[in-house]
Amino acid sequence: MTMFSSRNWREYQHRYRLEASKFKKSGKTYFPKRTVDPETGDTEQEIVKLPDEGKIVTYTVIRVAPSKFADMAPYALAIAELTDGTRLMAQVTDCDVEQVKIGMDVRVEFRRIQDEGHHGVLSYGYKFVPKWF
Amino acid sequence: MRDVCIVGVGMSKWGEVWRKSMRELHTDAALAAIKNAGVDHLDGLYVGCMSGGLFVGQEHLGAILSDYMGMRGLPAMRVESACASGGMAVRAAYIDVASGMSDIVMASGVEKMTDVSGDDATYALATAADQEYEVFHGATFPGLYAMMAHAHMAKYGTTREMLSMVAVKNHRNGARNPSAQYPFEITAEGVAKSVLIADPLHILDCSPITDGAAAVIVTTVDVAKKLGKPYIKITGSAVGTDTIALAQREDMTTIKAATIATQKALKAADKKIDDVNFAEVHDCFTIAEIVVAESIGKYEPGKAGQAILACDTSLEGRFPMNPSGGLKSKGHPVGATGVAQVVEVYKQLTGQAENGRQIPNNPKVGMTQNMGGSGASSVVHIMEVA
Amino acid sequence: MAGIVGYGAHLPRHRIKVEEIAKVWGADAPSYKKGLMLREKSVPPPDMDTITLSVEASKRALARAEMVDPADIGAIYIGSESHPYAVKPSGTVVAEAIGATPHIHCADFEFACKAGSEAMYVALSHVEAKQMKYALAIAADTSQGAPSDALEFSAAAGAGAFIMGTDNLIAECLDTHSYMTDTPDFWRREHQFYPQHGGRFTGEEAYFAHTLGASKALLGKAGMKAKDFAYATFHQPNGKFPQKVAFMLGFTQEQIDPGWLAPTLGNTYSGASPIGLTATLDVAKPGDLIFMCSYGSGAGSDAFIWKVTDRINEVRDKAVHTRKLLSENVIYVDYGTYAKYRRKIRKND
Numbered sequence: 001m002t003m004f005s006s007r008n009w010r011e012y013q014h015r016y017r018l019e020a021s022k023f024k025k026s027g028k029t030y031f032p033k034r035t036v037d038p039e040t041g042d043t044e045q046e047i048v049k050l051p052d053e054g055k056i057v058t059y060t061v062i063r064v065a066p067s068k069f070a071d072m073a074p075y076a077l078a079i080a081e082l083t084d085g086t087r088l089m090a091q092v093t094d095c096d097v098e099q100v101k102i103g104m105d106v107r108v109e110f111r112r113i114q115d116e117g118h119h120g121v122l123s124y125g126y127k128f129v130p131k132w133f
Numbered sequence: 134m135r136d137v138c139i140v141g142v143g144m145s146k147w148g149e150v151w152r153k154s155m156r157e158l159h160t161d162a163a164l165a166a167i168k169n170a171g172v173d174h175l176d177g178l179y180v181g182c183m184s185g186g187l188f189v190g191q192e193h194l195g196a197i198l199s200d201y202m203g204m205r206g207l208p209a210m211r212v213e214s215a216c217a218s219g220g221m222a223v224r225a226a227y228i229d230v231a232s233g234m235s236d237i238v239m240a241s242g243v244e245k246m247t248d249v250s251g252d253d254a255t256y257a258l259a260t261a262a263d264q265e266y267e268v269f270h271g272a273t274f275p276g277l278y279a280m281m282a283h284a285h286m287a288k289y290g291t292t293r294e295m296l297s298m299v300a301v302k303n304h305r306n307g308a309r310n311p312s313a314q315y316p317f318e319i320t321a322e323g324v325a326k327s328v329l330i331a332d333p334l335h336i337l338d339c340s341p342i343t344d345g346a347a348a349v350i351v352t353t354v355d356v357a358k359k360l361g362k363p364y365i366k367i368t369g370s371a372v373g374t375d376t377i378a379l380a381q382r383e384d385m386t387t388i389k390a391a392t393i394a395t396q397k398a399l400k401a402a403d404k405k406i407d408d409v410n411f412a413e414v415h416d417c418f419t420i421a422e423i424v425v426a427e428s429i430g431k432y433e434p435g436k437a438g439q440a441i442l443a444c445d446t447s448l449e450g451r452f453p454m455n456p457s458g459g460l461k462s463k464g465h466p467v468g469a470t471g472v473a474q475v476v477e478v479y480k481q482l483t484g485q486a487e488n489g490r491q492i493p494n495n496p497k498v499g500m501t502q503n504m505g506g507s508g509a510s511s512v513v514h515i516m517e518v519a
Numbered sequence: 520m521a522g523i524v525g526y527g528a529h530l531p532r533h534r535i536k537v538e539e540i541a542k543v544w545g546a547d548a549p550s551y552k553k554g555l556m557l558r559e560k561s562v563p564p565p566d567m568d569t570i571t572l573s574v575e576a577s578k579r580a581l582a583r584a585e586m587v588d589p590a591d592i593g594a595i596y597i598g599s600e601s602h603p604y605a606v607k608p609s610g611t612v613v614a615e616a617i618g619a620t621p622h623i624h625c626a627d628f629e630f631a632c633k634a635g636s637e638a639m640y641v642a643l644s645h646v647e648a649k650q651m652k653y654a655l656a657i658a659a660d661t662s663q664g665a666p667s668d669a670l671e672f673s674a675a676a677g678a679g680a681f682i683m684g685t686d687n688l689i690a691e692c693l694d695t696h697s698y699m700t701d702t703p704d705f706w707r708r709e710h711q712f713y714p715q716h717g718g719r720f721t722g723e724e725a726y727f728a729h730t731l732g733a734s735k736a737l738l739g740k741a742g743m744k745a746k747d748f749a750y751a752t753f754h755q756p757n758g759k760f761p762q763k764v765a766f767m768l769g770f771t772q773e774q775i776d777p778g779w780l781a782p783t784l785g786n787t788y789s790g791a792s793p794i795g796l797t798a799t800l801d802v803a804k805p806g807d808l809i810f811m812c813s814y815g816s817g818a819g820s821d822a823f824i825w826k827v828t829d830r831i832n833e834v835r836d837k838a839v840h841t842r843k844l845l846s847e848n849v850i851y852v853d854y855g856t857y858a859k860y861r862r863k864i865r866k867n868d
Binding site: 127 | 604850
């Protein structure tokens, strides 16, 4: 199924700039943005930019991949906790999948995530890379 | 609120059923349940189906399925909560009967999954995850449960062998279930040596792609008594939800939605988890059974793996889990799974489980735990002998 | 005077060795290594392209520019011959990613390997003319050489980004000179996947004539000689050409060394001399003069004289050094992986 590029475009604030909601009352940050703080019901918030470094809290190696990602397989997919405590899921790229483990330090990098074949729109966003400098 | 019971059950053939369409599979299960209960009419139908649209391009299931089972005009609707759709259909029927709105209602579930390629099936199933923040990045369902597995292993020392023994146990039970898609036994070594899908999960840690349907007749005690058929009572029905995205869970090693649903259902039934004699749980992946066994409160966090190794959850154990063979061996036509769990509990509580699959010593209380996605929704039913 | 306020580079971690390519095509690896001074080249993985390289290089430029608010960037120009889209700008993606939209001017430049210095030239002109506070110039490519073609041994990937402004400079631009003629030494027609080139015609009448033309004119205009400079960096289609042209102009190996990246990076096309400049700035001292000259087929050269300021010492370590990206933690790939990464294998859609 081909979706209009509007669907991805709407998410640029998150995918390109890691913008998140930080609620006034609880001080909690949610990624992606939300209207209501699920803990307090608070709607007063400010937009913050997430830090670009963190640690892997869990991961897997996808060996049987959806066709859109088949050329990348096997690829590591992880949830990392960023330095502000926010968690997000992304691929871990630029590394041997066997090296990925819980506790590994990663950095967020801007990468191409998927494309609609040779003709469709390109989707960009964040991936993790091992932090080596 | 009236007392609610189940008076008859039915299953279609499960597996890669090339010769049957979705409507035929559903009709087979529905007519089997009607015959089994001996009812002459229905007041309503709730059909659980995750994605008729993506699997066979068919929505509007209430109308088409009631027509094809010979009941044009029946009040019918489809219920959806991803892989928990079947359990939710049972709950919808329960509410309908308990409220006094209807007396005899069918809860059914169906999924026809083999009319699309494996890639399309993966896509359809992945719609139960967060499309924008999980699937967009290349997540698959085995991948999401694999991440839960790695987190559980790191936190509690859960082992490869524990995962494997879930599959071994469920296949041992499923081998005695005439409805099972894969009714054969497997070994722990076989699981560990099977192909890796998403580390640490191998193909034999995963439930299969299945065509199938299941149906149960939900009614009042009065009707059940008049029918003169074996019946069981639903004494607790509850639902819990949680974040759809795994990354946003408070704790990735537990399924909070299952904890919420179980606690509510037990409270409604005025029972404690240790009063429950056995459970049909949502073992879409081996790790899921371990996590669920802890989330429902039967085992302390991190202790379910040991219990499985100690055969505590085997058919002859203190708390048999998935006597039907579970999703793992019986198959997992996603929308039908939650209903089929109730079918198994009905059989066990009425002493009708086939081929030596009957849990010994006349169990009195059984439960089902059905969940959607990576555990963002869960529905639990407590059932008791009448 | 206008100049550089922040700079940054980004390179893929993957590399392929000349021997690995030569093995597949029966080519003589030693002649490429000795004759063209190429040992290995960078390979972009499938999730990296001109846009992603540009974004990361720009973030590093922003880190070194310190107090620059992305909203104050008035223009983003990306010079590349490998923009991912034939129609749809690369610059807007970068602008969106660094938070510089919507009050901004974007344009994608193309002039073979000279597109990056072109972006730098235009960005400098804008800030010099006080049309905007800052302008971001990016030089990036993920170039493709046809399989078995000589270009396949060198076509590489990388990006350099420069925030131009008029205050808080790291390096002031003292003067520039451009030199162009219509010389068809290398081209790629619309819808063609790989470029074509004029073989040895790309040398004397193309690379050398234009590089020398621009460089000599600029040195003459500025009244300077090679020995006045601490460093120099040139377009580097291979290791040999920039070294040869440097010597012809009177520069020494020591002067070109910091920015002479091609032997282990390959030809990053639009990125070549700009990335060379980032590596040179990484080691430059306040007061140093840096000579830079690009070359783009078709053909032309842009030459610049940069004077490094005191601020270099404060910002140098605010982002990773280019040499570190070039030489540490590299991942070597075989030809099959390289062919897959560069989409050289025909598959069913």
